[in-house]
Amino acid sequence: MASHEPALGAQTTENAAAAARPKRVRTGCLTCRERHLKCDEGLPECQNCRKSSRTCKRGVRLNFIDTQVKSPPITPPTQDWDITFQDESREIASEYRGGLGRYAPIPQEAEEVPDIKDEALYQFSSGVLNTPTLAPQQLPSLQQSLPAGDLESYSAVPQRRPDNSREQHIHSANNTDSTFTSQTIPPPPLPTYNDSKQTLTPPSEDRGPLDSPEELLFMQVFVEEVGLWMDSLDPYKHFSRLLPFNSLHEPMLLNAFLACGARHLALVNPAYHEDKALHYYDDATTRLLEALQNPNRNTVTCATTAVILNVYEIMSERPLQRMNHIAGARALIKECRWTARSSGVGAACFWINVGMELLSCIRFNWQVAWDPDLWGVDMDFSREIEYGREEGWTYRLMYIVAKIANFRSSLPRQAESTQHAEQVRLTNRFNEWNRLKDWIDSWNNNVPRTMHPMGYLQPHQTSSKSAFPEVWLIKRTTIVARLFYHTGMCLLAQTHPLLSTRSPDMHELQQSHAHDLCGIVAHVKDRGVASVAIRSLAIAAECLVSRREQEEVLDIFDRIQKETGWRTGFLHKELKEKWGWNNEDQYQQQQQQNIPAPMLPLQSYQFPPSNLPPVPPPPSLKQGPRQGIINPILRSADFSAPTHPYQSHYVAPLHLPPQPQYNQY
DSSP, X not given: OGGGHHHHHHHHHHHHHHHHSOOXXXXXXXXXXXHTOOOOOOSSSOHHHHHTTOOOOOOOOOOOSOOOOOOOSOOOOOTTOOOOOOOOHHHHHTTSTTTGGXXXXXXXXXXXXXXXXXXXXXXXXXXXXSOOSSOSSOSTTOSSOOOGGGGGGGSOOOOOOOXXXXXXXXXXXXXXXXXXXXXXXXOOOOOTTOOOOOOOOOOSSOOOSOOOHHHHHHHHHIIIIIHHHHTTTOTTOIIIIIHXXXXXXXXXXXXXXXXXXHHHHHHHOTTSOHHHHHHHHHHHHHHHHHHHTOTTSOHHHHHHHHXXXXXXXXXXXXXXXXXXXXXXXXXXXXXXXXOTTOOHHHHXXXXXXXXXXXXXXXXXXOBOSSOGGGSOOOOOTTSOOOTTOTHHHHHHHHHHHHHHHHHHHTOOSSOOSSHHHHXXXXXXXXXXXXXXXXXXXXXXXXXXXXXXXXXXXXXXXOSSOOSSOEEEOOSHHHHHHHHHHHHHHXXXXXXXXXXXXXXXXXXXXXXXXXXXXXXXXXXXXXGGGHHHHHHHHHHHHTTOOOHHHHHHHHHHHHHHHHHHOOOOHHHHHHHHHHHTXXXXXXXXXXHHOSSOOOSSOGGGOOOOOXXXXXXXXXXXXXXXXXXXXXXXXXXXXXXXXXXXXXXXXXXXXXXXXXXOOOOOO
16 A cells, blocks of 8 residues: 555646646637736736736637628629638637537548649740840940830840950859849939939849959949049949949940059059050950941940040040040930930930030130030029939039130130121120129029038138138039039130220139139049049139249149149149249239239220111020030031041941930929
8 A cells, every 4th residue: 555655646746736737728818818928817807907007908709600701792803813712710720629620521632643734834935035145224224214115126235256364254144143133223213303214234144243353453443533533423423333333244344444443543653554454445445346336236335335435535645646435425425315314324424425525625715516505404593403412503504614615715816897797796795795694693693502612711711821712512513513613703704705804803703713713622632523623723723823822723733643643734834834934024023913904994895886786686595606616526426427436337226215305303
């Protein structure tokens, strides 16, 4: 009897432990279930909810007995639907005591083995799998507005010559490690004044990142130095942030980037030679010329490559001897129908091309070859552009400065044959000058506050020992806009039809804006504005009369050349000649006459008498310039011209992008 006492005691202990364990309840409140607590199922409130002052929520018990389904009052058409119902009621009922017993047993059916021939749910044609090497969407936001029906016309690419030296950089099409696959990458948000949508080009080759130390170095230099100023007018930074990724799949574009990067490195570091830059430049040029012979080419990619090669030519030591793509880039831009109303890469290429021409025309006193009235710029200042989008206001100012450059270059070289004709001409030019002056003043009065200086200190308030005021502007596009603004005002002061530049009014106007412009360039730390700063500073420096100011300007040019590589030595010689430094006697006389007397005051001019025929109105906005020297480099930059660029290589494309719609700002 004693031998059974331990077993009996152990059994009693197990029964007590089982009785002590809480039993799972099925009718507890939902609050306890959410808190993972055992509910005492008290009504109207359980003890846990009453102690914690919580709402005792009760659920509705599921009834798995009534399984009848009533037809809905309206049955929508279902012929195009593919619906599958999944019954989980048995699984849910199995969690409740006796719940599964309410259901009838499921009849066992013999499982049929599907016939593989009847299982062809996805049929792929051979044409779908053979993806073209260059897809319809052209680069990040490259294609302006292609309808769906025109995408096939851009699917073919020209035959490219083999390049054995770059075989190690070609990745297999089966490589799935690359981030940039054939998936479409959405473009950056479009500005409010353009509604066209663009997408990124799916890559023609599934290539990974650059794996050559040399190529990586040159690409880094381009992105951080050259692309910096190329994107000074682009809010989305296509050249420094988006297009480099597309170049990984387009050798022609990649070589153009590498050429510019290698060229900049050769300019700032004597340890690097131009041979590498010329190698990439020649390779990109050869590929571009071969592409131009294919009527099914990608016109957008060709235009973008030509714009980058144009930048390389401007960076060259002797740009006048290397102008293969300056006119070609303009012609390809026109072929793509890019204007001021374009967006994406089209807008980026248009404005960098127009901006470079404008700077050249300011230097050489040319007329802009592309009539500004055909750019498509919205000049209605009453329509405010999106706040924080200063680029639109900069585009408007560039249009005004282009009109001023055309007005300046159209200055007659000799007087008219009769006094009446001369008076009419002077009256017309005087009216045109006032119109341009009012235009640029109106721009300055209507721009947002963010485009005005954040700080302005006189020279005696700074510790920089500069002779110019410190003008602090925050955003890069604002700096570019202010440089163009002061340049335009200096040009107007130099081109007044009735007053000489030595008159008090024009002298004061010129000196004021010249000092502000020099103050911006003297204190700016953004290398991305160097290209505009050099030409603007040269215009402003011409009217400086103080030797200290003149010497500081030369020091500024030397600093820009050291930091950016832009050649400024020729400006030293030109400015010294205009200042009269080569003639010390002339310099002494200049110091004694800092503010000369007026030569032709406005009161001395006699307007035509009233009996003369009415003066013709100034040229309307739709009329281009009729006088002056038009930019000789870009005069025939159109494939419709008899002497168009790429004469021996160009073949007209079979398909062109549609004319973009001009939307309002």
